[in-house]
Amino acid sequence: MELNLTSLRHEIDRLDNALLQTLQKRLEVSRLVIKFKREQNVNLNVPSREQEILDSLKGRERSLLSAEVIEDVYKTIFRESKRLQSESKPLVAFQGEHGAFSEVAARRWNPEVAPIPCQTIGDVFKGIEVGSYDYGIVPVENTVGGMMSQVNAHLLDSNLYIVGAVEMSVEHAVLIVPGTDFHDIRRVYSQQEALTECQKFITRMKWEPVPYSDTAGAAKMLAETWEEGSVAIASELAARYYNLEVLKSGIADAQNTRTRFLVLARKPLDCGGNRCSITFITPNRPGALFSVMKMFAEENINLTRVASIPTEHGNYVFFLDFAASNEEPRVQRILNQISCESESYRYLGCYTETER
Numbered sequence: 459m460e461l462n463l464t465s466l467r468h469e470i471d472r473l474d475n476a477l478l479q480t481l482q483k484r485l486e487v488s489r490l491v492i493k494f495k496r497e498q499n500v501n502l503n504v505p506s507r508e509q510e511i512l513d514s515l516k517g518r519e520r521s522l523l524s525a526e527v528i529e530d531v532y533k534t535i536f537r538e539s540k541r542l543q544s545e546s547k548p549l550v551a552f553q554g555e556h557g558a559f560s561e562v563a564a565r566r567w568n569p570e571v572a573p574i575p576c577q578t579i580g581d582v583f584k585g586i587e588v589g590s591y592d593y594g595i596v597p598v599e600n601t602v603g604g605m606m607s608q609v610n611a612h613l614l615d616s617n618l619y620i621v622g623a624v625e626m627s628v629e630h631a632v633l634i635v636p637g638t639d640f641h642d643i644r645r646v647y648s649q650q651e652a653l654t655e656c657q658k659f660i661t662r663m664k665w666e667p668v669p670y671s672d673t674a675g676a677a678k679m680l681a682e683t684w685e686e687g688s689v690a691i692a693s694e695l696a697a698r699y700y701n702l703e704v705l706k707s708g709i710a711d712a713q714n715t716r717t718r719f720l721v722l723a724r725k726p727l728d729c730g731g732n733r734c735s736i737t738f739i740t741p742n743r744p745g746a747l748f749s750v751m752k753m754f755a756e757e758n759i760n761l762t763r764v765a766s767i768p769t770e771h772g773n774y775v776f777f778l779d780f781a782a783s784n785e786e787p788r789v790q791r792i793l794n795q796i797s798c799e800s801e802s803y804r805y806l807g808c809y810t811e812t813e814r
Contacts, residue, residue: 468637468684475681475701481535482556486574488539489549490590497589503543508536547572548592550721551582557674557696563624563719564595566814583612586722593621593723599763600628600717602655602710609720610767610777613737613806620735622721623811627714630656631707633677633690633697640705647676648691656691659709665689677702718763726807730783733762735806737777738796739769747776750796754780757788775802784808 495501512532516525550571552560561573574591576582582594596609630652634643645666646653653660653667660667670676673692680690681700689705690696697704740746754761763779782789785808797803 471636471701472682472684479556479678479700484535485538485542486572489542489572490574492539492543493549493590503540508532549574549590550593550595551576551585551591552595553577553579553582554672555674555678555696557677557693557699558672559628559693559717560595560597560719561674562693562695563597563626563717564593564721566626567595567622567624567719567721567812579608579612583616583618583722586618586724587616589724593721594618595624595719595721597717598720599765601715602651602712607767610765613720613777614767614775616722618722618724619726619807620720620809621723621727621807622809623718623733624721624814625716625718625811626814628710628717629694629707630673630691630710630715631694631697632705632709633680633692633700633702634705635680635684636701636703638689638703638705642687643689644687646689646691647680649673649676652691655710655712655715658711674699721809726805727809730785731808731810732783733779733781733811734784734789734793734808735763735777735779736793736796737775737802737804737806738800739773739775739802741799741801742773749799750776750778753792753795757792759789759792773801 512529515528515532548568548571550564550568551574552558552564553576554560555575556573558575561575564571564573571593576585579596582591582596585591586594596606596612598606598609630648632646643663643665645668646660646663647668647670648656649672650669652673653669657667668688670679670690673690674696676690677692677696677700679685680688681702690702691709694704694707696702738750740750751761760781761778762781763777765777766774767777768774784790784793784805793805
């Protein structure tokens with residue numbers, strides 16, 4: 459990098475963004491510590507631990523930072539951590555980096571949650587099961603790619619319940635480093651599914667598509683590296699997280715692409731909702747699945763999702779979502795009959811589904 463005033467200012471901007479992300483991550487870990495302390499009835503405030511951290515940091519080799527600056531900075535961080543202790547925001551896990559569409563969905567489901575990123579969908583499920591997080595949010599289907607079989611498989615293997623759902627429009631946007639010349643763009647990073655959904659736009663721009671682990675991760679990488687000639691496809695929320703600019707939004711080939719997200723928890727809701735979900739395995743005989751569908755048709759109950767995955771024994775587990783409440787007598791009769799006639803049956807929950 460050629461050293462001049464402009465390049466040095468850009469480097470400061472890049473470092474400031476990295477510092478902000480690191481501080482965000484530290485506070486997220488602090489929130490997890492607070493949750494574990496509360497569950498284990500451990501004292502939240504431990505001044506000796508704070509002093510231990512300060513002594514360690516001030517004792518390390520450095521050339522520019524004074525001990526006084528380090529102490530001022532970390533005492534501010536400690537104060538913010540204590541402020542978070544007074545909040546009761548539930549922790550909701552999602553897969554990917556901050557700015558992922560799952561985080562967008564989590565905020566729309568409940569603006570008061572504290573979103574925590576996880577590396578994989580499996581980590582989301584595991585984290586809820588062991589109590590690290592209060593909730594998790596995962597994509598289950600979209601209008602382009604259809605059902606997410608990986609999520610269905612995790613649902614089948616877990617003991618979690620569905621306590622909410624959000625169906626929303628997914629707006630893919632081209633994110634650029636501030637100051638990028640449009641004519642210099644040569645490649646675009648994003649998750650493979652997003653690259654596929656925006657293929658016509660990418661082809662028209664004559665950009666090279668480069669697959670990345672996830673959309674928000676591509677945005678974060680671009681903000682950290684400032685790779686010349688590169689852009690990312692991600693959400694506008696990711697642009698705000700990583701100090702990127704939105705070059706163009708709504709670039710997907712199909713207009714009004716929508717994705718449905720499920721909110722998961724260890725316990726079902728006590729009150730009813732407008733959606734129910736179940737899984738079941740029908741007996742291996744002709745018409746078994748049809749007979750289940752017929753029960754709902756006769757009660758004029760709309761089925762909103764029907765999916766299946768194969769089992770090790772050669773048959774199929776069916777996932778069924780329908781628009782009704784478990785508090786209705788007609789629904790209770792149907793569920794009781796399915797549970798009696800199926801080889802395997804599990805109630806996943808009754809919840810409210812919102813559209814945004």
